[in-house]
Amino acid sequence: MDPKLRRMASSFVALLLLLEQGMFSSFPPPSGPLDRVFQYIDLHQDEFVQTLKEWVAVESDSVQPVPRFRQELFRMMAMAADKLQRLGAGVDSVDLGSQQLPDGQSLPIPPVILAQLGNDPKKTTVCFYGHLDVQSAQQDDGWLTDPYTLTEVDGKLYGRGATDNKGPVLAWINAVSTFRALEQDLPVNIKFILEGMEEAGSVALEELIRKEKDRFFSSVDYLVISDNLWLSRKKPALTYGTRGNSYFMVEVKCRDQDLHSGTFGGILNEPMADLVALLGSLVDSSGHILIPGIYDQVAPITEEEKKMYEAIDLDLEQYQNSSQVEKFLFDTKEEILMHLWRYPSLSIHGIEGAFDEPGIKTVIPGRVTGKFSIRLVPHMNMSVVEKQVKQHLEDVFSKRNSSNQMAISMVVGVQPWIANINDTQYLAAKRAIRTVFGTEPDMIQDGSSIPIAKIFQDIIQKSVMMLPLGAVDDGEHSQNEKINRWNYIEGSKLFAAFFLEMAKLH
Amino acid sequence: MDPKLRRMASSFVALLLLLEQGMFSSFPPPSGPLDRVFQYIDLHQDEFVQTLKEWVAVESDSVQPVPRFRQELFRMMAMAADKLQRLGAGVDSVDLGSQQLPDGQSLPIPPVILAQLGNDPKKTTVCFYGHLDVQSAQQDDGWLTDPYTLTEVDGKLYGRGATDNKGPVLAWINAVSTFRALEQDLPVNIKFILEGMEEAGSVALEELIRKEKDRFFSSVDYLVISDNLWLSRKKPALTYGTRGNSYFMVEVKCRDQDLHSGTFGGILNEPMADLVALLGSLVDSSGHILIPGIYDQVAPITEEEKKMYEAIDLDLEQYQNSSQVEKFLFDTKEEILMHLWRYPSLSIHGIEGAFDEPGIKTVIPGRVTGKFSIRLVPHMNMSVVEKQVKQHLEDVFSKRNSSNQMAISMVVGVQPWIANINDTQYLAAKRAIRTVFGTEPDMIQDGSSIPIAKIFQDIIQKSVMMLPLGAVDDGEHSQNEKINRWNYIEGSKLFAAFFLEMAKLH
Missing domain, CATH: 3.30.70.360 (Alpha-Beta Plaits)
Known part of the structure; x- marks a missing residue:
């Protein structure tokens, strides 16, 4: 992009940021093979929201160990398997047996879905991890709408699991289905590993990953997780480490x-x-x-790292207000983020x-x-x-x-997890973010431990990236969890753009 | 007592201490008006135990705020009132209204008994405080016998409330009833204040004491409480302070x-x-x-105090073993007791x-x-x-x-409570202890707060004494609470002797 265009783009992004909510178009306008992809996604966004609504309606609560919710979890995994099969994926629903609870009760563990689209040895293989179980939710906990009925208010799609993690899983599927609908060749081989017990500690998952290391994962080059949030309401992020x-x-x-x-x-x-x-x-x-x-x-801290921290979009005042903490130990954005990450x-x-x-x-x-x-x-x-x-x-x-x-x-x-941000997939994701959002991502870490990233890194020994879609105020695990329609739809485009960038960089 | 007799007495007491349990006679043999009193108590001891059995059988649990136990408490107070009336006492059962519980429930408070025997202005008036409610007890908590069936094993009378505080209250009544049965004049005017909510925090008691200050308590010269234990299994004690x-x-x-x-x-x-x-x-x-x-x-510590601590009978090794504490901060009996009291x-x-x-x-x-x-x-x-x-x-x-x-x-x-150990009633109690047990009492304090002593001292502004009857291993508040038959019977004699000594010193 030439400097003039970039300046224009910046002004436009600034303008967009002023708008509290609403529909946003991709920026800059797509060109080449992405043109039709983005148009398709924009035109079919109501269908994508409808599918999310159907998935949110499944009370796939893994936190409460009761038979009713386990049945919902099995139904949820079956719906996802069916969806992927319709896209032409080879789907394996792996039975993980049952779980002994402390009270002596035994409950079946929902299957893990291992799915595959494309098997071209000339293409890169990207594997996406997501989960379809949710935290518990009851309307009288303080929800303004029924948590299991996806409800749109001012561009916000409220519902349990909307952002954590059903929306991002569907965004990935939306990207795939768009290529399929347009009869475009998938730029990369795509795999999915979807579980139904994440909120309950990913029961039996690590063992399965070890077992599948030389089978399902043998051809995987890159692993992507979209199970966290941006640091901002509007600016995309890439996550390269967790404590x-x-x-x-x-x-x-x-x-x-x-x-x-x-x-x-x-x-x-x-x-x-x-x-x-x-x-x-x-x-x-x-x-x-x-x-x-x-x-x-x-x-020790490096100059490059310092610059990354300086570039991050964090409204300190708003962050402080929303945290309801009177005063932090540090006064600058950089110090605060470094002490968190x-x-x-x-x-x-x-x-x-x-x-x-x-x-x-x-x-x-x-x-x-x-x-x-x-x-x-x-x-x-x-x-x-x-x-x-x-x-x-x-x-x-x-x-x-x-x-x-x-x-x-x-x-x-x-153990802490840290990725090499110069890995191909980080470069591809940055380009895709630039294409869809017209901005550089915040390069962020997470102060919490997200064991799955470290597990993939240690067992599969391939590059792991966390590519969040949701905004900082999505309220995962809280009442009134939501994903913005904009994040969900632009996120679907982001994944499509990412596939193409991965193919280009290969 | 002449030195020779005292030495004989000491040997005899030492002999008694070697016998684990059993029937003990008073020592030295009583003389004068106490002769018949002690003989009567010895001869009627089974009747006194039988009355204690009847009182223990009442499940007067004030800890569990349920109607069933409240009914038992009312029955208990009525039994005590009846018993005192039969001895010729003027009895006032003071209604204290009801108690609002945190859950909104309202429960009636058992009445406080204010009783009086004798009203001779030439005599001293001694008022005894006791309580007839008990801590909760269930056989499957670890009781070897039914907690509400007084059961004698090797001279130990097991039952909830046996030592805390039904036994001591009855010992006082036994002393009075012996004078009555022998048609001997009571040496002092006697008052009773008996409550039924001690284990639940003496609800409404302090207010009642304030109200009765210039009525029931106006003629009271001395207050006696028998609601704690000796420091030893065998050596009597007088308590003159609480933290x-x-x-x-x-x-x-x-x-x-x-x-x-x-x-x-x-x-x-x-x-x-x-x-x-x-x-x-x-x-x-x-x-x-x-x-x-x-x-x-x-x-500051005084020489007199030091001597009192040195004279106390405490088997440090046994104390340490029974406490299951590996090591205390101090090595000597004196240091340990001073840091507790x-x-x-x-x-x-x-x-x-x-x-x-x-x-x-x-x-x-x-x-x-x-x-x-x-x-x-x-x-x-x-x-x-x-x-x-x-x-x-x-x-x-x-x-x-x-x-x-x-x-x-x-x-x-x-506030801490401390008595003047040179008050008449302390001197009288020491003499009575010498008469009944042939030994000086341990002069002890209690490391815990016993609010009633301080309340009496502050409101009535008369000398307060704690005159325990039970042995250190009685297990108040525990499973298998007991009072030794010996403590109960000799305690009844002690009170009778105390009445006579008070009259002498008046």
Whole structure:
């Protein structure tokens, strides 16, 4: 694009940003083979919304382990399999057996769909991961509309699963079906892996991925996940990393039974005093972690990285207002984002075994367990962190000379995930975003752990990209979850453009 | 007693202590007017046990607010009123109306019995406080016998309320009824105040005491409570003090909703980090309270006090074993007892609003409340303590420069209670103990707050004494609560002897 056109484009985008909602056309106008694709998507958008409505209507709640919702999950997976078969995909619905619940109940796990369109060895193969299960929702939780009836208000499509993750899965399918309808050759081989248990911890998924490594995944070159959100309401994003997490429990025990503070207060090392001292030694009031050596392995910041942070579109005031947090520890966009994405953080979650109810109880808890976790970033090593934490707590505890017993365990460890943003698919996605939205994407990370990205990276050992479609205010997991019609339709175009860019770069 | 006789007595007591259980005779043999009293009590002990059995059979549970137990409480109070009336007492069953429960339910409060025997202005008037309600008990909680069927095994009378507090109330009544049966004049005027809501917080009692200050209590010279235990299995005790308590809540708030540690970890002053620092500033690992000035008002220790502590019978090894605590902060009996009774202590009870369940949750609690309390001793002043605690926490919090909000409140305050052990009734009780048990009592305090003693002292402004009957292993509030037949019967004698000593000292 020449500079003049780019300036025009910028003005136009700025103008678009001023419009609160509504229908947006792709920008700049498509040319070449995308012309007809984009026109088709625009013309058939009501059909695409209708399909989303049908999918949202399925109460595919995986969080509540009850037979009724499991039946809905099986129905949902069958609908998706049928949809893909109609597009000509080879579909394998993999039975994952059943799940034993803590109460002894056994429930069947919905199948994982492994689907394939095209098998041309000359083409790149891109595999899309998505999930069709949803968080629980009930209208009286505070929904303004029935959560399972997709309802459009001012260009916003409200419904449970609209953005997380049924909309993005359908956007990918919409892109494929557009090529099919136009009888255009698919630019890439396309695979789908769709699960129905993501919101319940992706039961049995990792094992399946391992099993299929040399079968279904053997021909896969790139993996794409669209299960997160932009950082902005209007500006697209590409996600190239997520923090990991090490979750610790530290137990301090005097005896199994609680004691009474009248009868024993004053003559004991009280477990709560020990635990509070241990937890108080972890992080200072500026958020700096006090565990010796913990920052040693954190990747140093580069100039390129700094520039990426500067380019990100974040309205700090709005972000702060919407978070309902009075004041952050940092004042600039760059510092805030870096401390969410590329620096570790330590949070104390709570204490099990102490008095936690409303009211008054003069108890000396006999055995208490503190829970805290450290968000990990490249290139922190989980087992090094585990050693550092244990050593630090043992040092602090030993200085107290307490007669209580302390036990520390790391109960969950998730490695951070970071992608190479110079991989072909990142370049292709950037070009596609430019084509559809007329702007560069925000290059973002996620402060939370999204295990599936790291699992794909570790097992399949291919480039993984997170390509979100939804806006920051979509409210995944909340009441009144929505996806904007614009995001859904432009997102369908984005995927189509991405297929073509991938083919070009191959 | 001459020294020779005293030595003989000591040997005899030592012999008795070697016998695990069984029937014990009073020592030394009574002489004078007590002769017949003690003989009568010995001869009628089975009747006294039978009455206790009838009272234990009433399920007068005040803890569970259900109509069935309330009916039992009313029946219990009526039985006691009837018993006292048969002894010739003037009995007033004071209706206290009803109680509104948090769930909106209304339940009637059992009446308080105000009873009086004798009204001779030349005699001292002693008022006994007791309660006839009990803690909850169910056989499958771990009782070896039905909790509401008094069952004797090896001289131990097992049953809910046997020691707390039906046995001691009946021991007082047994003493009175013995004088009546022998047609002996009561040496003192006797009053009873018996309630049925002690285990539920003595609902409406303080108000009644205030109302009756210039009526029922106007003629009362001394108040006696027998609602605690000895420090030993065999050696009697007199209780002259209880610690008070100041209960604090400190809330730290970022926002009302919780946050997610992936989304916000690293950019916030997390309320738990602030709260843990606040709680960690309160007490060191040797149990020393770190709040400036808190020890300023603690009464200095006297030589007389030291001697009293040295004389106390405490088997430290057995105490430690039965407490299931590996190691105490102090090694000597004196230090341990002083830190339980005459020095303040600070216990951290728990945190409300944080993650307190089993398992894992990566939450940043948005608003948390820490709870701790300080056991108060003479001559600490509650409102000074309140100021010191608030000032200290504000100082610590302000140094953290946190953007969160902190709020501190003292939600309960109970002043410590201490009696003058040279008051007539203490001297009389010591003499009576010497007569019945042939030994000096342990002069003890209680580390817990027993509000009724302080309430009597403050409102009636007369000498208050706690004269326990039960042994340290009676298990009040526990499964298999019991009173030893020996304690019950010798306790009845003790009260009779106490009446006579009071008359002598008057």
